[in-house]
Amino acid sequence: MTRDDLFNINAGIVKSLCTAISKHCPEAVVNMISNPVNSTVPIAAEVFKKASTYDSKKLFGVTTLDVVRARTFYAGKKGLAVEDVDVPVVGGHAGITILPLFSQATPKATLTDEEIDALTKRTQDGGTEVVQAKAGKGSATLSMAYAGALFAESCLKGLNGEPGIVECTYVASTVTELPFFSSKVRLGKDGVEEVLGLGALSEYEKKGLEAMKAELKASIQKGVDFAKQS
Ligand SMILES: NC(=O)C1=CN([C@@H]2O[C@H](COP(=O)(O)OP(=O)(O)OC[C@H]3O[C@@H](n4cnc5c(N)ncnc54)[C@H](O)[C@@H]3O)[C@@H](O)[C@H]2O)C=CC1
Numbered sequence: 158m159t160r161d162d163l164f165n166i167n168a169g170i171v172k173s174l175c176t177a178i179s180k181h182c183p184e185a186v187v188n189m190i191s192n193p194v195n196s197t198v199p200i201a202a203e204v205f206k207k208a209s210t211y212d213s214k215k216l217f218g219v220t221t222l223d224v225v226r227a228r229t230f231y232a233g234k235k236g237l238a239v240e241d242v243d244v245p246v247v248g249g250h251a252g253i254t255i256l257p258l259f260s261q262a263t264p265k266a267t268l269t270d271e272e273i274d275a276l277t278k279r280t281q282d283g284g285t286e287v288v289q290a291k292a293g294k295g296s297a298t299l300s301m302a303y304a305g306a307l308f309a310e311s312c313l314k315g316l317n318g319e320p321g322i323v324e325c326t327y328v329a330s331t332v333t334e335l336p337f338f339s340s341k342v343r344l345g346k347d348g349v350e351e352v353l354g355l356g357a358l359s360e361y362e363k364k365g366l367e368a369m370k371a372e373l374k375a376s377i378q379k380g381v382d383f384a385k386q387s
């Protein structure tokens with residue numbers, strides 16, 4: 158099962174929950190963790206647009222688990238303390254649309270091309286690995302809860318006016334030609350304060366970025382079409 162297989166069940170649930178949000182708490186900040194995030198965020202946006210409650214600054218796809226995984230694998234490989242490590246992860250939240258930027262990882266450590274490729278694939282496949290291992294009994298429950306809590310806490314800090322709160326998250330974006338994209342975002346009193354750019358990418362990352370675009374575009378369109386048709 159892939160995240161996209163969840164579409165048929167989750168798209169309807171997300172649509173009905175978002176319809177209720179637009180009716181009962183139209184100004185809520187929405188952290189969308191339900192998969193496939195690449196499509197459920199566009200579904201939410203369409204539902205909110207139809208209800209005239211859409212505020213792109215308040216709709217986030219939670220991709221923090223990809224960052225948690227990238228940090229963990231990088232720290233493990235290089236013998237670093239995971240709490241000292243940061244790795245931006247951009248794109249979306251499924252397979253090749255998950256692009257960890259190890260060239261921007263801190264603290265800086267030397268990685269061979271083979272190590273970068275292996276760490277990238279491990280990050281991209283981490284969720285699927287767990288879903289397959291649990292064989293129909295759910296997903297990465299505890300690490301998802303941890304990632305969701307980290308992201309929600311950062312949102313709350315931003316809403317409370319704490320400066321310098323930056324997280325990678327899947328939002329309405331002009332960073333690429335795609336209407337939704339995950340990159341570093343500065344969180345503030347209104348939700349999104351600033352969508353930050355990609356920074357300098359390695360050749361490997363530039364290729365990864367181009368390679369993901371068709372899939373991410375199709376997943377976004379699938380969400381938009383579902384919301385409009387149903
Ligand atoms: N963005 C991320 O990093 C991750 C996202 N996920 C996604 O999170 C979601 C939950 O995953 P699990 O906890 O493993 O699934 P699960 O099947 O264990 O839990 C889903 C829960 O949703 C409830 N539910 C079903 N229909 C509902 C409705 N109409 N309204 C309210 N609640 C309803 C069920 O009763 C159940 O308790 C899935 O969409 C999964 O793909 C999972 C891991 C990581």
Ligand SMILES: O=C([O-])CC(=O)C(=O)O
Nearest residue numbers: 160192222284288296297
């Ligand atoms: O594919 C899934 O449902 C689980 C998931 O998103 C993850 O663990 O990153």
